[in-house]
Amino acid sequence: MELHAQKNKLKILIIDDESPIREVLSESLRDDGYEVMAAADGPSGLEVLKSFQPDICFLDIWMPKMDGLEVLTQAVPLHPNTSFVMISGHGTIETAVKSTKIGAWDFIEKPLSLDKISIAIDHIVRLKGEREEKNALLNKLRKTIALVGESAGMQKTRESVTVFAKNNVPVLIEGEVGSGRELAAQNIHFMSPRASGPFAEINCCTLPQDLIEIELFGIEKGTLPGIDKTRRGKIELMNGGTLLIEEVDEMPLVLQEKLVAFIRQGKFKRFGSSDELTSDVRLVLTTTASAAKLKADGKLTADLAQILGQSSMTVPPLRERPEDIYSLVVHFSDIAAKQMASLRKTISEQGMKLMLKHSWPGNVRELKNFIERVYILTPSDFVDVHDLRFAGLVDKKSTAVSSSAENSEFSTFREARAEFEKEFLIKKIQENGGNISKTAEAIGLERSYLHRKIKAYGIEVSL
Template identity: 70%
Template sequence: MSQVLHEEKLKTRILIIDDEGPIRQVLSESLKDDGFHVLTAPDGPTGLQVLQEFKPHICFLDIWMPKMDGIEVLTQAIPQNPDTQFIMISGHGTIETAVKATKTGAWDFIEKPLSLEKITLTIEHVMKFKAEKDEKQALLNKLRKNIALVGESKSLQKVREQITTVAKTQQTILISGESGSGRELVAQNIHFMSAQASRSIVEVNCATLPQDLIEIELFGIEKGVLPGIDKTRKGKLELIEGGTVIIEEIEEMPQAIQIKLLQYLKTQKFSRVGSVDPINATSRVILTSSTTLSALISSGKVATELAALLQNNEIFVEPLRSRPEDIQSLIFHFSDIIAKQMASFRKTISEQGLKLLVKHPWPGNIRELKNFIERVYILTPSDYVDVHDLRFAGLSDKKDGVPGSHSEISTFRDARAEFEKDYLIKKIQENGGNISKTAEAIGLERSYLHRKIKAYGIEVNI
């Protein structure tokens, strides 16, 4: 027996509920010898009490007992013990009894006289199932952590509450908000908090697909309907049966396809392109848009019936400029991720630097902020990031977010001069204002560097 298996057995709790003392004793001693933690109960009521206190992973439950039979115990126990697997045992069971036990929620049914080989095999199957379930849950927890919504603004707290609510349902949701604001993250959070969490999640972007391919991508197409289609292709709704399909930029979907999508949402049935045969599917659909539902309705970009279905089912993600209190948390979050990816320490951003970052409007929202922090890490060799480093990476301290004098740059010569100035400021700062050290570090003559400093009006504090 491997050390890992032995340790798993020591952790595994088993309860035996049977009115026959000899069976309880023999089975209990055998399982204890095998390394399991075992308790027993002589009847149903006692067994229910032990179940509550012991919280076993596996329960061997006799069907025919006085006071309360095993099926009744099973019916009461399952809702209170979702992590326990029940294995029914009986000396005179019937097929009907076994079927009833299985439908009620039993893992397996074993007839008496008990075979220790069969008992051992059943326990191994349960342990393997539990290990796979725990591994899957750990993966889901890791995924949920990786897609966590970062920030404490009131608007983000509202979004979290909406996610928790809709994840428990099968409702079709519209997530609206500017590009880069985090709509995809919201959709992923809904999926990974829902009953479909262990199923696949895919995206279909209507803005990047040719309109005549959107229908094929979603619903599939029959063989020979179009030139080059030499075999039947399944659409996303069929391929990830039971999962979640995120349809991005719904306003770019032709209304004829919106109507076909609406029929699927109402009936859970659709047909491939070139066919009228209905296909059943249970895949959930989440829609996203860069504009709100009311704006979509006003512009006529969403079918009336689809708009009616989405009423009261919209989650709006505010742009980053409307929730500046989230920016610092996002900066630290992205810094942790990027530092880990680059195998480096997290950089410290100066107080003035943080203020500048928080004041910046971030027209590209969270996506722009993340890309900028990554650029800062690439361009800043030291572990301390100041305003000069942020400007060197391309950040403006202007309130309109336009990158300083870069906006007035019209020629390559001007662009090169602006870059040189920022570069020299950064290098002089790195060398503590020492011109000689700076010149040596960047490979310039000291006199030439002095001329550049004078030409660009760079202030040097020694």
């Protein structure tokens, strides 16, 4: 919306005990196309505020029945959409500061300059336009990152997100890979007062351990060969925003102690520097286990475990909330249909039953990737069981494991599971052309974990 169009819709209230000021200012603002009302004192001004609901209120400070600061104190909580501009012929710095703290937008001294009045209105209109645009974008974003599902587990997750979004303490999000921990972290950020600030993430599982410190805290110019300029870390770059640290238990213990020092003091040093820096960044961390268990296993320092143990939440795996599968299928179908500019596909009743029976070991991430495959591989708008199987979904009757078990090729369950895992990984790696990163994403595993499995099973990967 253009600035001129926004301004012509503005409603302005003038509260001032001096009649000439009310009349001249009202007439001038009406000539500019604004809807204007005026009040001669504080009490009547408060009544007009209720009925008129102005966008802007020019409020005199020195008035007989009730001064402007008292009017401001009462009005700000009741009229959050009104911008108050204080006007006074006897203003002081102390009065201006006090009115700003109460909630005033600006302070203009008498004798009033119509140019200053016009500038103040322009600034308010621009700010409100930016806020409305930003809120619209945030609301759109919040819908796209919604935590879908009405199960008890997801309701508890949303409640935890709401609670943690209101404060600024570090949060530990526990849960399996692919369960939606990153989504919960994004919700905490975009539901918090930091929503307009930056958001970034670091994955300690995929980064080489000697680079984690540099990614977090930055590095000073000349510290290492090839570092020809100072590089700021995520903690510095995310000032005013949120930093997600994934798989914090993969972070070296020595570095965990540095992170603890930053959490407690708000200060840090770039790698290779002795200068202390500060950053106002909110930390959200993820793991696959509780802080207490990670401490017992030697994966977390006692100090970090204590800090994170005080504010933690859990995102349940998909197998514990099968009642959410249908809602998730609809949600991911809407996204896939929009991305591919197609109609949303209808899945048959038997197809949905097959999907509900599946354990989804890769959790929500696996389901999302599977729905995308269905949309790519199924030309029809109707999806039946054979379409789901063609896209990669199998039930117990059609797995290689059951066939192998019937032939008694394995003496133990562990051997049968290992053989199935090996065959499954070989098949998926081949499907992705030997690309390990794409394979890991497709089946809902961390890349480093997939590498360990490949090594353990002696799988040869050829590009």
